[in-house]
Amino acid sequence: MALSDQSQNPLLGKWETQHEIAPFNVIYDEHFQPALEIACSEALLEVEEIIKNRNEPTFENTIEALLSTGQVLDRIVSTFYTIAGAHTNKKRDELLLVFSSKLSDHNTNIYSNTELFDRIDRVVETKHLNGLDQEQDRVLKLIHRNFVRSGAALKGQNKTRFQDISKQLAVIGTKFSQNLLSDERDWFMKLNQETLELLPSFLVEALKQAGQERGVNDPVLTLSRSLITPFLQFCPDRELRKIAYIAWIKRGANGGTRDNVKLAHQTLKLRAEMAKLLGFESYSHYKLDTEMAASPENVEKLLKKVWGPARKVAIRDEAHLTSMMRDDDVNDTLKGWDWRFYAERRRLKEYDLDEESVKPFFQLDNLINATFKCAAKLFGLEFSPLDIPLYHEDCRAWTVLRKGKSIAVFIGDYFSRPSKRSGAWCSAMRSQAKFPNEQIPIVINVCNFSRLDNAILSFEDARTLFHEFGHALHQILSDVTYDIISGTSVARDFVELPSQLFEHWLELPEVLKEFARHCETGETLPEEMLSSILEASTFDMGFQTTEYLASAFVDLYLHLEETPVDILERQDQILHQLKIPSSIGMRHSVPHFAHVFSGSGYASGYYSYMWSEVMDADAFAAFEEAKDPFDPVVAKSLEKNILAAGGSEEPAILYKRFRGRLPDPSAMIKARGLN
């Protein structure tokens, strides 16, 4: 299709579908690239119009005008990323590169537009004359801040240097991931029949598949986390565990052309320089400035507060596991390759929890109904099936109603298939907004559950279902004017609050009694099984918390301090100062810390998982204090102050409105069994 003739391209036309959902049945892969090109050009022309305006810049003629640009582009981008993540193919994989490079150029075009920034700056200066409401004031602040943080306020050499650093960081980040992938791909270990006989059948199946994927006839162990972790848990051969463990922790640290240590060092130096150009003391200060945590000191305070109790439990567990190892006649200190193995044995002994007997109680359809029922009791929502063409036959859709009025469309795409990337996520194909036009959100939950055995889930899967549905509620209940602050458009360390919070409703006996029913007998989940599940959820938390915190401390300090000459030496020093038990390694050591070095998403941000956990435990305690998990007053306050509010205020202000104070970590420490 030539670029000139796009009159029939459905991505560019009006969508006359129900709720204006993307007309997936008429969109083909070849429509994307030309539509993207055209929509980007049109969006830039719309921006040009704003600059051409000779009138004094106002919120309306500059900020609202800017928010009205690129609407067709937004629609194309959200449609494309929905199918590229959930249902990809070779063409879509190629298009991913096209999209990321085009969109990055497009953003640079907008954020480096000096005339546009000058107008925005002027709106900020004269805002007292504009009579802005609270939400408009917030939107203005966020947009101005985004420009400043992207280097728009820099001049001359500093501006050029900033852009140069951004480009370099993108290249280095990509190389870091590629090195890691190559190291993971190249290493594998063949396993003989004798070893295989000692491993559980699910693991043997997975090892066989890994062998086939590598064109080897025998089952092989690779460095994928989903194979290594169970291997370390179940392989009784200590020598093999040692070989596997060492290969695993050396990913990215093998030198040569794939040296991630060097790349991490360059990254840290460039990030520090970038932060200084913008006037921040360190990259950590720059990064945390827009987060709820607000400062490195606050992050350090939380990490330290949890470290003590976690380390204490870990030391106690280390002694226990060491004595189990002695019973095996191994007269050595417990090592990194021993912990998971003895912990697994201990779990079997102490909890007597057999995954296989739990599973028949967790059927997908019942659990979907459980999420809907909880949303009905808490927020008065109803879910009515909606029959529309989507991008895959597995997708199911519902209209979300409240008092008879449609307030959202919810789509569930639950089953795993080769065309779907791994993991689970929630995204909005369209966010809630009232400007420039009223629009209801279209929200999608994507999971990777097995469709085998009539779609019965593990307890962890059920937790994932509730987690993603919690994100969905954040979008569905959003009630703001501007799309830029709608739903989950909040700080990274705040975004997991609604999702992690909603997981608590899965653990309620009243919910499980109604919805966890045996798929054959219809019997409800026995009480003992329920309490075993709940107790087992705090098992080995000393280990899990310390290995996580060790990585979080290293991430924080490396981005806070002057870049050390030898970052691995500094990493060792940090661990030494923390007095981490020698049998516990870091969850991610620098050379394979992809969260932090493949891109900047979690740079100086690895703490945010725990930050959110502090809030979800503390927030659920509000329902416990009311002695009713469906207490209408608490639910109403949760909706008004957190779920409906999106990013319309600083997260700390929103949280205080809900809870009357800032979150207190003690509920989380207790929930992890570390008290």
Ligand SMILES: [Zn+2]
């Ligand atoms: Zn999440």
